[in-house]
Amino acid sequence: MSTLLEVNDLKTYFYTTNGIVPSVDGVSFSLESGQTTALVGESGCGKSVTSFSIMQLVNAPGKIVGGEILYKGEDLTKLSDREMRKIRGNEISMIFQEPLTSLNPILKVGEQLDEILLLHQTKSKKEAKNSSIDMLKKVGIPRAEHVYNMHPHELSGGMRQRVMIAMALSCNPSLLIADEPTTALDVTIQAQILRLMKNLKLEFETSILLITHDLGVVAELADKVIVMYAGQVVEEADVMSLYADPKHPYTQGLIQSTPKIDSEMDVLTSIQGNVPTPNNKPTGCYFHPRCPFAMDVCKSKMPELTINEKTGNKVRCWLSAGHQEG
Amino acid sequence: TTTSSPSGEGTTSSTGTEDNNVLTVSLGPDMLTWDIHNHTTTATEAIHVNVFDYLLMRDTDGEIQPHLAKEWKQIDDTTYEFKLTEGVKFHNGDDLTAEDVKFTLERVATDETLKSHGDFDTIKEVKVIDPLTFQIITHEPDPMLISRISRQASGILPKKYIEEKGMDEFLKSPIGSGPYKFKEWKKDSQITLVKNDDYFGKKGEWAEVLFRAIPEDSTRVAELLTDNVNIIANVPPSDWKRINDSDNSEIANGPSNRTYMLFLRTQEGWPTSDVKVRQAIDYAIDDKALVESLLDGGGTPTLTRVNPGNVGFEESLYDTYNYDVDKAKKLLEEAGYKDGLKIELAGPTGRYIKDREVMQLIAGMLEEAGIHTEMNLLQWSSFTELRDQEKFKEGYLIALGSSFFDAGQALDYYGTERSATINGYSNKEIDKLLQEANTSLDPAVRTAKYQEIQKIASVETPIVPLFQVDQFFGVSDGIQYTPRLDELIYIPDVNKK
Amino acid sequence: MVNSIPVKTEEILTVKNLKKHFAVNHQLFAKKKEFLKAVDGVDLSVYKGETLGIVGESGCGKSTLGNLIMGLLQPTEGEVYFNGVEISKMKEKDLKKYRVEYQMIFQDPFSSLNPRMRVFDLIAEPLITHKKLSRKELEGEVHRLMVDVGLDPSYTSRFPHEFSGGQRQRIGIARALALKPKLIICDEPVSALDVSIQAQILNLLNDLQQKYDLTYIFISHGLPALRHISDRIGVMYLGNMVELTTKDELFKKPMHPYTNGLLASLPISDPRLRNAKTADVILEGDMPSPVNPPSGCKFHTRCPFAQDKCKVDVPDFEEKEEGHFVACHFPLHQD
Amino acid sequence: MKSISGTEVAKLPIDKNDRSIKTKNRFKIFLTKLSRSKTGSIGLLIVLTLFVMAIFAPWIAPFNPGKIDTTQMLVPPFWSDGGSMAHILGTDNLGRDILSRIIYGSRISLVVGILSVLVAGAIGVVFGLISGYYGGMVDNIIMRLVDAFLSVPTILFCIVFLTVLDPGIPTLVIVIGVTSWVLYARMIRSETLSLREREYVKAARTMGVSNFQIIKRHILPNVTSSIIVISTLSVASTIITESSLSFLGLGIQPPIVSWGIMLSEGKEYVATSWWLATFPGVAITVTVLGIIFFGEWLRDLLDPRSQGTNS
Amino acid sequence: MWRYFTSRLLQIPIVLLIISLMIFVLVYVAGDPVAMMLPAEATQKEIQTLRIALGFDQPFYIQFWNYITDLVRGDFGESYKYGVSAIGLVLERLPATLELATASMIMAIIIAVPLGIISALKPNGIIDLFATGLSALGKAIPNFWLGIMLILVFAVNLKMMPVSGTGSWKHIILPAITLGTAVSAEITRLVRSNMLEILQQDFIRTARSKGQKKSVIIFRHAFRNSLVPVITITILQMASLVGGSLITEMIFSWPGLGQLIIQAVYDKDLPIIQAAVFVTAVMILLLNLATDVLYRFLDPRIKYS
């Protein structure tokens, strides 16, 4: 398995009038081709910004201020806009989190779908239309021929999301970044979409960066999981070991918080407290104010993302570091 | 709609050099109508005069000459008899007879809705004696009849043609008996006339004449400078130098019959009801300076509005003016305005040459003499509206002409009846003189009475005449043109050099 | 928390035969009108203090139903009663005083936030509208709400675009909670939230319900969350309610084949179960078009148990068992 | 740096000075932002200079603007042949000093230009918002009114006003306002039509926010950029319109001067004495430029998304 | 849409009627035309005679009644000043006006749209500043100044263009520039501000994520979204031009409606005002109806209830 994308020490900051917001603050990870990597983490921890950074689509006042993003060995941060354009949509495509605002309100769904096909696959208008409708059907949209002619505001939330998905999948990209692709979908459609993505993976060796909150989806689809917290990676592990033995207290909290379909609880467990705001992060380990196992060292020193030689998994925690040392 | 242009040619098809036989004239805005009785503008008449003949016509010096009528005599106080020139034909070949004269004059004399009606309402009837002889009978003795029928709206219409085709059709393709025939009228663009080779009188030198509508002064000048137009009217003084300096044209100016005047209120309650105040105003204004600084000398200071060439002209009051600031101050003091006086003067803007500047300069001059002037400068239509409603305060500026060339028309303004709705001036003596002059048929008597009136008026100054203004034409170098006192453009008088 | 069926005394919201048909013609001057039956005859009673969960395939009309109840869309037919008062035909002016009582959390958080308003103003807006608070009280209240939904109060002067998806959704929740309404329609309120915050919010909603006797209509695709929070759950299919019962009953004994299919499609909770999962083949086939829905039972085209009758007769939405309504000719799990 | 968790914050007492700090901060931010934007500061500088010029005209102007001097007519600006340093920008056809007239003219032009735009803008924006937001019958009536105003020649209204109202600056402002609001109305309506269908407007409706507040808080801020664009440019047309109304008799009369009147009076001399009409034209251009720069900066400031892009 | 369209068409006669009544009242208030019809030298008696002959001495309600009955019969009457059918005079000048209005709008759009877009792409860049200056100048320069200057430079000095009049395609260029300049200033600014706003939207990011070319993003995604206000202002300016534009027509001796209408207003020539307003109103109503229909194309979210 070869490494398709490698992110090294990525830093993306927003230079707002209220100060600098370091939304992504030294993130490193790699994606292997043909693998699905799940990126999970608390809301607002910088997952979407990371994915925009990969696409080189961070809007002003955001800026990539450090690190490199190697795609097939090439640093995307150094590419010209023209070179980047060839990669976007064709090699790497993205499903955006907010489907309504991410779709052009005045263009018909079909026009937006055709666009990407006409751009990267030399197809006639008619062919493009046919494959767009095909794609819409694949993502489970009824009356695809009609929806092709509809405008985004006429669709339900889930339909918009599926349009986004269809758009991203239509060129069989080598890397698919899916930012919460199934949040607005019911389970049957979600199952359908997940299957579609699995097939994509099998058929085209597409590797997928899946950003999601739904640990069920992670469980179904992911090969590897990266857990982010406050702009940093705190744990990276293969999916089996992560579920079986989460190392980072934050990951443990996450798994515990998941509502279980078959268990009755009056109160759901949740991790105490809140994610620190990016421009007001605590000293030491960012998680320590919420960590049930916080030690003194946690308050003063930031732990390193250390790799467990045995499993190849990584974790950023003094607890694990202690184990290894000890 | 008028007939369409023969080819897809542009209207600015250059004349002059290559086609020596086309004359292009621009008087400003387009003409209004081909109905000679239903307009009141000189610019329209200036074109009509080339298509329709008058019974009598003034020459370039303003003298009345036989034209369609080769001779005329007075039969009694209310009757004149005329003899028509033989062989005059309308453009369609019909003969011009006394019937046409009767038709034409009675039309305007009886139809009250026609705008020229007021100028002809003294005519009672026209009696046809034979095809070439007719009599004009007036309601009362009319000493101005001869002037009346040798001016605006005096063209003779073709009775038969109009009765056959109807007035509407006639207005679309009018015919007359004049030196030029109507060819085409593109509204707000241009009128084309072609030479009438069968004309009975002096024929024009130009095969074709274009009257172009170019309302904007500077555009007219530009057209003249680029050889697209040969004669332009109303050249603003600021452009004279440019035209005279150019290698293709020059300014031709001559007197007009128009005089700039200040009308002052004389009714009780207004400061100007005091003759001393009115005189003070007269003395405070330097007429010569107005003419020199604003018109580059293109006008003549005057104390009367009856100009040379008019019946009743009084030479001692012409080309002279009252200007003495100290005297003005003294008069004011005598009138009880030692500490200054505040008046309001209205005036039109954009109507007459430099009207706005004249007003401002006057205000400045009055200020020097201690009369503070509020100005009320109005666009012409607002001006007429307010003037008509007598809404103006102490006075207003206006420049009036006298198309009859007869003091009777001009001096009417001093009579009690007319003044009532203007400035309320009333003077028994003037009234009496007016009455006598207006009913006398003896030119000598009339002249004497009119001169008498002017002398009184120049002291009383209910109206302060300022200056008589010239007309300014721009003329291409190859053309010989002298402006006529009546401001008409009679093409047979426009010659190639 | 007591998860018993509430006493069916006080109906806070009643929906009678509610329909919404959208005209869908895409030529500007189309002669023939086609209608998309987004909501096609829904009857519903919501009892005071309960949480009614609504699930259904994407595009089956859940948000439209919510919008109809909120008065954002004019119903094509049918009525909505709030506390016994008909609100569906009320003028906006008269409606205003009822607006305090029921609120909605919108599915699409970003587009429902005015891009030019700061978070503070967004959350304060309902308070300003309905309550006369001093500036200080207002600030206190907004702070409290933000903390409640897990937003850092230092964010007050930020604009919506400066937030992450989940944060935006929390702004929407805070705004809806501001007035402590009697009824809240939550359209996918937690879908964009990570599980921890999701748990926090669900707990918060629960707390508030206890404290203020709130009623929720909770539209969600997340069955686990739904199971956690709801008292009863309604299942919608193609504009119709097809099943409605208590959550335990629904999860234990789904009667409608569609419900059954839904439950079978649930994602696994642990990757180790991947191979153990039964194939999700039951709901094959595309969702039919809401413009030309199938005759008879609308589900028959995809129903593994469909029979001839289903193609012809429209099943009634009947109470097959005590408190268990279902619209099916041949319900499953019937004793 | 100290970290605070959410629940802790909730327990914190609200800082009493919180608000003042915030307003102070906002003002500071305002200033820093302004200083950061070159064009914004230039714009403000131009506008301020003009106001200073207008207020202190009698002290600044070298001559009485109405002083006629027939010996000094049409003197060109000092750098041309025949120009003199006495009249830096030359004199007009009545020998009045152009520089002084421009300085004095700023008074009327600024007052009329800005007030009329405010009047027209206020009427137009209100009608546009109402029309677009309520739609239906209201929209129909207002828009047909707009159509009527567009088809009836403006000059007719002016003439009617002339007969009904006393001339003067208030009349001038009213007349220009009443005849030029349609532009705003139709523009604002067109955007409101689309804005009223946005989700956030619907959301506000469900919260029981009154229509007035929805318009004020949700629609108006989203149409500000169009308002700014149209109104900044309208200042120029208003200044020019003012002169034609003055000629009609509706506005100001000599010896009071405005840039518009200087333009009109200089019209005859465009080809021969260019400086008469050119300098007032330059004055209007600079004014509009200043207002555009300032307005543009304001637009930028009000657009939350473009924050920081100015730096 | 059909219903909306037909209901709007049905409104036209009502609106025309209301406008006509408005005109009558306005003209009536403005005063009667007789004083303007006769020369300044006319006596009060002459004025009075004509006033009676033309019926302007009649009380308001009689004049009003006559006007209404004529109107209902579709009779606009004859111009007081020209003595011929008013509607004929108006229709004669209409083509020239439309020609000029269209040409200047095209001119304005050709200049404004690219300039506005380029400005928006690099706000506060050189081109933006240049465009801003140009816009300020375009709005601040009065038509007469520009027109006369253009004549001086291109017709008198360079002799590239005809001075004035109509006929060839060359005749329309200078007047169209003169009229188009101010309009294009407005459009430039509007395009710029709208583009700036739209380029910030999320869906632009989506388009970029597809690898779309910048130019396509700008035109297809951004510019099309900014079209509603841009079209509004364009049509609005067009609408104000169909009534003619006095100054430009005067300067270039363009035989359009502007001169006729304005002069008619000065002359209080009711039949012409009436006919002209009628004709322009019909066009404006149709133009605005077209815009409203166009809005639906440009922004499908817009609904008419």
Ligand SMILES: Nc1ncnc2c1ncn2[C@@H]1O[C@H](COP(=O)(O)OP(=O)(O)OP(=O)(O)O)[C@@H](O)[C@H]1O
């Ligand atoms: N334009 C911006 N200006 C300032 N801060 C921003 C901006 N965009 C994002 N942020 C901040 O950056 C952080 C990371 O945002 P991001 O959208 O990546 O979160 P996320 O992990 O995708 O969360 P979610 O799961 O809720 O979508 C957030 O705290 C957010 O407030």
Ligand SMILES: Nc1ncnc2c1ncn2[C@@H]1O[C@H](COP(=O)(O)OP(=O)(O)OP(=O)(O)O)[C@@H](O)[C@H]1O
């Ligand atoms: N304005 C509209 N015009 C036309 N059709 C519409 C409109 N709004 C919604 N629809 C249609 O109505 C149907 C139901 O939409 P709705 O948003 O209620 O679905 P939903 O159940 O909320 O789905 P999801 O779970 O995906 O949000 C969809 O087919 C949608 O296309």
Ligand SMILES: [Mg+2]
């Ligand atoms: Mg995100």
Ligand SMILES: [Mg+2]
């Ligand atoms: Mg929905």
